[in-house]
Amino acid sequence: xxxxxxxTAGVLRVLLAAIPIVALTLAVxxxxxxxxxxxxLPFLLSWILxxxxxxxxxxxxxxxxxxxx
Amino acid sequence: MxxxxxxxxxxxxxxxxxxxxxxxxVGRIKMDPAQYIVGGRSFGTIFLWVLLAGEIYTTFxxxxxxxxxxxxxxxxxxxIAYGASAYVIGYFLAPAIWRVxxxxxxLTGPDFFETRYGSRVLGVGVALLMFVMVIPYVxxxxxxxxxxxxxxxxxxxxxxxxxxxxxxxxxxxxxxxxLRGTAWASVVKDIFVLGAVTFxxxxxxxxxxxxxxAMLDRLLxxxxxxxxxxxxxAFHGTSWYVSTVLLSxxxxxxxxxxxxxxxxxxxxxxxxxxxxxxxLYQTFLALMIIAGLAAALIHPGLKGTAVDQSxxxxxxxxxxxxxxxxxxxxxxxxxLVPASALLLAGASxxxxxxxxxxxxxxxxxxxxxxxxxxxxxxxxxxxxxxxxAAQKTVVELLLLYYNGVTQFAPGAxxxxxxxxxxxxxVGAGIAVGLAVAIPLAAFNVSPWxxxxxxxxxxxxxxxxxxxxxxxPTSRTMP
Numbered sequence: 321x322x323x324x325x326x327x328t329a330g331v332l333r334v335l336l337a338a339i340p341i342v343a344l345t346l347a348v349x350x351x352x353x354x355x356x357x358x359x360x361l362p363f364l365l366s367w368i369l370x371x372x373x374x375x376x377x378x379x380x381x382x383x384x385x386x387x388x389x
Numbered sequence: 390m391x392x393x394x395x396x397x398x399x400x401x402x403x404x405x406x407x408x409x410x411x412x413x414x415v416g417r418i419k420m421d422p423a424q425y426i427v428g429g430r431s432f433g434t435i436f437l438w439v440l441l442a443g444e445i446y447t448t449f450x451x452x453x454x455x456x457x458x459x460x461x462x463x464x465x466x467x468x469i470a471y472g473a474s475a476y477v478i479g480y481f482l483a484p485a486i487w488r489v490x491x492x493x494x495x496l497t498g499p500d501f502f503e504t505r506y507g508s509r510v511l512g513v514g515v516a517l518l519m520f521v522m523v524i525p526y527v528x529x530x531x532x533x534x535x536x537x538x539x540x541x542x543x544x545x546x547x548x549x550x551x552x553x554x555x556x557x558x559x560x561x562x563x564x565x566x567x568l569r570g571t572a573w574a575s576v577v578k579d580i581f582v583l584g585a586v587t588f589x590x591x592x593x594x595x596x597x598x599x600x601x602x603a604m605l606d607r608l609l610x611x612x613x614x615x616x617x618x619x620x621x622x623a624f625h626g627t628s629w630y631v632s633t634v635l636l637s638x639x640x641x642x643x644x645x646x647x648x649x650x651x652x653x654x655x656x657x658x659x660x661x662x663x664x665x666x667x668x669l670y671q672t673f674l675a676l677m678i679i680a681g682l683a684a685a686l687i688h689p690g691l692k693g694t695a696v697d698q699s700x701x702x703x704x705x706x707x708x709x710x711x712x713x714x715x716x717x718x719x720x721x722x723x724x725l726v727p728a729s730a731l732l733l734a735g736a737s738x739x740x741x742x743x744x745x746x747x748x749x750x751x752x753x754x755x756x757x758x759x760x761x762x763x764x765x766x767x768x769x770x771x772x773x774x775x776x777x778a779a780q781k782t783v784v785e786l787l788l789l790y791y792n793g794v795t796q797f798a799p800g801a802x803x804x805x806x807x808x809x810x811x812x813x814x815v816g817a818g819i820a821v822g823l824a825v826a827i828p829l830a831a832f833n834v835s836p837w838x839x840x841x842x843x844x845x846x847x848x849x850x851x852x853x854x855x856x857x858x859x860x861p862t863s864r865t866m867p
Binding site for chain 1: 463466469470471472473474476477478480481600601602603605606609613616617618621627630631634635638658661662664665666668669671672675678
């Protein structure tokens, strides 16, 4: 829940959640390149795909910290 | 049977087979309003997965993302990024909303605003806005369906009548089966769509170029700029990309039908588990992007709205009719299944918030289910009428949907984050947000390359804060 933001653990969880969002938005102008390519994909597309695949990992960690699974 | 009818017959089989399967899946359940509108708040991880995923794979995905990557390349990557970002927000927001809905037996999105801000006027206002937004969005799905049927018939038939028949059958399906029917239909839809997307993104590049990687080599040699975003303030440049991903992510759970999907969850943890897993599903969109890029090499030269047909034309031209039939069938489900959820959401906000709350009409369980069912048919006919009468204006009306639903997000978030927020502040925020977004979008203005909807969202938040600070009292927090 959002009211969990009011303590240190809450702040840590929100920071963890912010990492993939920042990587997929604000960071993108800095990775707007074709090289190096991974599996033939341009770097920009690889970056977006890898961060989308990492997002569940971040949410899993947040869920663990909240002892939900 | 000639080639032109084979593909269309397969599309028909896929669509009506799915509806039959879903009716069988729902079985004979007693439909009280909570069962009919939000599935009795009983959906577990799989059902919720397919329902929420229904919003990812609409005809926009099927035709629009491939079309965007066909015509412009890299800007289409935003579709992958916004989904993952949306689920991070949804991990926190959706269970919080679900808790309020469960505690207060809420049925619709507007109910949430009415309950949290203690204002019937706000609830009814949000309901009317949501209703107005649903109609063009349904009409858009009909346009998508028509493109699919047109290609599946190899251009030999006028498919308007077929679109009308399919859609009226769909409306009666929603009349009978409610949200549970949509969820069962989504199960079939997802299987077909994943198959079609995999075919489009892997089989097509392998067939023509040897591998997706070889296709990209060719694209880089011939169109070196296509796999990069344009400079920051340019059309579809990096500023557009960042603002559009944020805007779409923030608005993701705000569609009228998304509220119903959130309410239908069995528990808050079901929603959290979904939010954790759905970004994986989103990565399949990369295959649609590959398909669009491949089509740009195989079948270049499409302009304007014709780009949306890109990869389907490749399938129609180079593959047998049964392949085209299955792909177009998947696309037809991607149009009809989300449309079914939208019909239900449009009908339920009018039944509950306008007829029930504002006029005290049809408030018993039996009459409420009945009225929602009747309104499903009415909304369907209305959307059909709008689509038949004004196909061009539909695109303009859609701006209201895309820029509009996101304007509900600040009020939804402030319900949990900002104690001083009041009904008047949320309402003023929505009004100003719409007043900024719609003219900018209608005249296609994007200041500094930023998506107009995003600027409207900022205006919305500022107005919400300013009006709240001027009001004396504060609410109790949930």
